[in-house]
Amino acid sequence: MENEKTIEVLNTLITINNDRIEGYETAAKETEEQDLKTLFAQFSATSQKCKTELTNEVNKLDGTPAEGTLVSGKFFRVWMDVKAALTGKDRKAILNSCEYGEDMAEETYEKALNNASENLSAAQQTMIKAQHAWLAADHNKVKSMRDASATA
Numbered sequence: 001m002e003n004e005k006t007i008e009v010l011n012t013l014i015t016i017n018n019d020r021i022e023g024y025e026t027a028a029k030e031t032e033e034q035d036l037k038t039l040f041a042q043f044s045a046t047s048q049k050c051k052t053e054l055t056n057e058v059n060k061l062d063g064t065p066a067e068g069t070l071v072s073g074k075f076f077r078v079w080m081d082v083k084a085a086l087t088g089k090d091r092k093a094i095l096n097s098c099e100y101g102e103d104m105a106e107e108t109y110e111k112a113l114n115n116a117s118e119n120l121s122a123a124q125q126t127m128i129k130a131q132h133a134w135l136a137a138d139h140n141k142v143k144s145m146r147d148a149s150a151t152a
Contacts (some may be wrong), residue, residue, distance in 0.1 A: 005119040007063035009112050013128065014054045014066040016108040020047040020135075022069055023101045031094055039145070040098075043138050050131045057124060072104065095146035102139035109135060 024040040024047070031037060055065040109132040117125055 002119065003061045003063065005116070006121075006124070007058055007061055009116040009119055010054050010058050010061075010124070011063070011066035012108060013112055013131070014051055014058070015068070015070050016105050017047040017051040017054070018066070019069045019072075020044070020101065020105055021051070023098070027094055027098055030089055031091070032089065033091060036091070036094065036145075039141065043098075046134050046138055050134070053127055053131070057127070092146060092149045095142055095149060098142045099139065099146055102135065102142055105135050106132070106139055 021044050024044040028037045028040040028044075031040075058065045109128065112120075112128055113125065113132065120128065
């Protein structure tokens with residue numbers, strides 16, 4: 001296991017969590033509905049926790065933790081801003097945008113677990129699997145709320 005490759009994998013996950021944090025801060029600003037504001041604050045807190053754990057791992061390996069967001073994350077936030085403006089802050093549209101972001105986060109975690117496991121220690125794999133489960137629960141919550149808003 002090479003530290004450089006491990007740090008790269010961990011930094012990719014830090015970056016996707018940075019995207020989630022910024023995305024949910026944007027989503028919270030775009031809605032006036034208190035239940036969504038609360039939900040988005042919870043999701044942002046999940047990513048803050050993930051980011052802290054990942055940053056600690058990078059630091060243990062004497063690496064430099066990633067800062068900032070992915071280009072795709074920036075596009076996601078811009079798209080969500082435009083979508084919200086065009087739809088008059090429509091609940092279903094905001095939840096659709098959030099679900100798209102959740103899909104991206106889950107995909108990033110799955111790639112790390114499936115394609116980079118040889119670069120991760122057993123403890124790191126366990127941590128990443130737990131974080132993936134938290135993100136999957138968030139994704140399911142967004143999907144459930146989106147589906148409920150479609151029938152309302």
